[in-house]
Amino acid sequence: PPLALALAVLGAGLAAASLVQVGWGLRTLDALGRDIRRIRAGEAEHIPLPPVAELRPVAAELNALLDANRSVIARAREHLGNLAHSLRTPLSALANTLPDDHAGRALVARMDRQISWHLRRARSAGQPRLLGHATPVAPVVDDILLVLRRPAEDRGLRIATACDPAARFAGERQDLEEMLGNLLENAMKYARTAIGVTAGERSGQLVIAIEDDGPGMADSDHARALSRGGRLDEMGPPGAGLGLAIVADLAALHGGGLALGRSELGGLRAVLTLPG
Structure with missing residues (x-):
């Protein structure tokens, strides 16, 4: 009986410790989920590192992904801005060489409108929503x-x-x-x-x-x-x-x-x- 009682107490202690450990882990995961939702809602730009060591690499990788997302969009918009300038400058120069009543001015205006359309479309097509x-x-x-x-x-x-x-x-x-x-x-x-x-x-x-x-x-x-x-x-x-x-x-x-x-x-x- 003393041995059985000791084993029962030990089993209860282990079960309680397991429950505490699982609860702590779930709370940490729940906190990580809240941090991700804050990113989606635009209330934060990065995920704070969780106290659980096993989850820190996950948070670090998510933060790196967010930074890469911002970097890619910034570079794409910079390239599109350069493209817009390189296309519109010669178009403007061409328009300035034509008389006001020249039929080519309408064609130049149409080309400029089409360039504007496709540049604006391309600027937002790749990743319209920037998380955070x-x-x-x-x-x-x-x-x-x-x-x-x-x-x-x-x-x-x-x-x-x-x-x-x-x-x-x-x-x-x-x-x-x-x-x-x-x-x-x-x-x-x-x-x-x-x-x-x-x-x-x-x-x-x-x-x-x-x-x-x-x-x-x-x-x-x-x-x-x-x-x-x-x-x-x-x-x-x-x-x-x-x-x-x-x-x-x-x-x-x-x-x-x-x-x-x-x-x-x-x-x-x-x-x-x-x-x-």
């Missing part, structure tokens, strides 16, 4: 309007904004600027007196709406407006016919989308849905 980034929306809207507000005032346009300060875009500021800039410039082209901008989170996603009181468009024209080069008003304000298509393409690459509809102001309402 969360961009506040309101400052981006303010910065874009800082540039557009003067020409808007010259035309007598009122721009009303209602952006939730907590609204975040799970991606890089440059991509958000590209999308919002195109939508706001499009609204300014056609607005008569007013433009509205709202931004907030809905069901875990970022929803941004930009509307105007311009002529708008028929529902049957939405698909064409979102296609590359699909201008509906060849006699309207100058443009490439690529703005809405670029926004729709970038939004899709980020797992979101762009929807067009009728605004309560009377014109077009563009609703951008993105990961928040």
Whole structure:
């Protein structure tokens, strides 16, 4: 009996120690999972090294992968910027040598639009989401309007904004600027007196709406407006016919989308849905 009792106590102690060890290990894994989720949410850029030695190589490899991801994207964008400069400089020089009424100017303009399209598409196609980034929306809207507000005032346009300060875009500021800039410039082209901008989170996603009181468009024209080069008003304000298509393409690459509809102001309402 004493031996059996000792063995029972020893077995209970070993079982308790095993439970403690397993619980400690699971808590460490759970903490690692939370750190990875913080990276995805843009709240951190690196994973802190866990206290368990066996998990430290995993965290180190994940951090190295994140750094490599940032490095690859930075190099790709630098090369694309160099390519854009090398292509557009001779195009600009060619355009400057042609008279204003020369038919070749239209061809040069078309080439420039196509270069712009493919460069913007290539810049975001490889890796649209840079892990560890969360961009506040309101400052981006303010910065874009800082540039557009003067020409808007010259035309007598009122721009009303209602952006939730907590609204975040799970991606890089440059991509958000590209999308919002195109939508706001499009609204300014056609607005008569007013433009509205709202931004907030809905069901875990970022929803941004930009509307105007311009002529708008028929529902049957939405698909064409979102296609590359699909201008509906060849006699309207100058443009490439690529703005809405670029926004729709970038939004899709980020797992979101762009929807067009009728605004309560009377014109077009563009609703951008993105990961928040």
